[in-house]
Amino acid sequence: MIDLQWIRANTELAKSRHSKRPNTSSEEIEHLIALDASRRSAQGKLDEAKTEANAAAQEVGKLFKTGQKDSAELLREKTKELKATTASLEQAMREANDALNAHWIQLPNLAFDEVPEGKNEEDNQEIRRSDRPCKEASATHWEIAERLNLLRMDLGVKLSGSGFPVYVGGMAKLQRGLVSYFLDEANKAGYAEFQVPHLVNEDSARATGQLPDKEAQMYEATLDGLFLIPTAEVPLTNLYRDALIHENDLPIKLTGYTPCFRREAGSYGKEVRGLNRLHQFDKVEVVQIVPPRDSKAAHQDMVHHVEALLDALEMPFRILNLCAGDLGFAAGITYDFEIWSPGQSRWLEVSSVSNFGTFQTNRLRLRYRDQDNNKIKPHTLNGSALAIPRIVSGLLEQGWDGEVVHLPKVLHAYVGMDRLTKQDVRL
């Protein structure tokens, strides 16, 4: 959640940054400040009442000890009355606190200054693109996959439903190879590798901002109060929930491969053809936790990491600075990576690299001590490096020669072959 102390001190700035997003108003910030003020005044009143009650209770103890039974009994009756007062003030305090939290937690992060104005994806700002040529009109990846018998959506439907693909032979190996390749590259770039749970509890989902915003996006195991992760960001970042670390531990750089589960309710048509949008897909994620002064550099660092991966895979790509309207709930700034799909003649998102500022830190209750022993809120960042099926669809369309799919050199050793050919698996 956004930083309340900062907003108190920089109210006007907060309003303008908040209002950059569509469907927001500066009244929401004013309301937040008002709720905070009434919470604090409620606490003041409660504190006063409790001071009195505490003193009285102590006095009773003393009177009993010194044998003054009568006056003790008298005072005891009085403190009972005090109790009623504090009880009602306590109730008021709780209500003020709940009202504050209810409003606070549903406010999105403040957009960074560098975020362009805008309502939707049309207003995103292109940062740069690779100089690799974008091939024209080839076959789509689902046509290629069908020709080579690499993908069986129908079997996935039988097992689970639409959006749960079954990959066959070389395509399965390709995905496994990509996971290894991406993890190796992340390791080389200094990210420590983790294997984490694929189901998380409510606290974890709230801390990274999936709740309450994206409740409908996640699969939920209601019987156990667990959510299937929509991204490895959730378990990886939550490793540092409720933690007090030291500046010397920073920067923290984590990576992990997990499947990602997304309900994607309401998607349809060409959006969901082939591998475009899935309920389950594999992804390698990178996460950084850094001192506030370093977060912009860390963001660039992650962008360069993703860029290098796409270059090694010989992919034509472009980088977009998402406008305020397209920015996710928890993000302060996001760069999207899109690769060119010659089969579909459009750009497809393969990575999102975001800086969250202190938004997640506040929910995580994560702090670090600096050299002077001050407690500081670090910034968190994460990015896909990379989402596997979208890369696979790109590789299929880019490498297709009408007969086989040629794989980029860097993958030959990882996949154990230099091309994908027709699979003769029978089902």
Next chain:
RNA sequence: GGAGAGGUGGCAGAGUGGUAAUGCAGCGGAUUGCUAAUCCGUCAUCGUCUAAUAGCGAUGCCCGAGUUCGAGUCUCGGUCUCUCCGCCA
């Protein structure tokens, strides 16, 4: 899933119902040829006051209810960890 034991600050670790010891680490200071040692202070959160400190108040002993004038301590429910049993890749 069953039985038992336990959960106290960054860490370790005390605490007959009367309002959270002590040690270590950290931070500030004092002393000191250097290093080390020693001494004093500080060292959870929120609020209040302030330019900022100091000060003052409240909260805080896994979470939530309850008993009581007063709960780390007593009662109930939950949760997590450990040990044993059962089941199991």
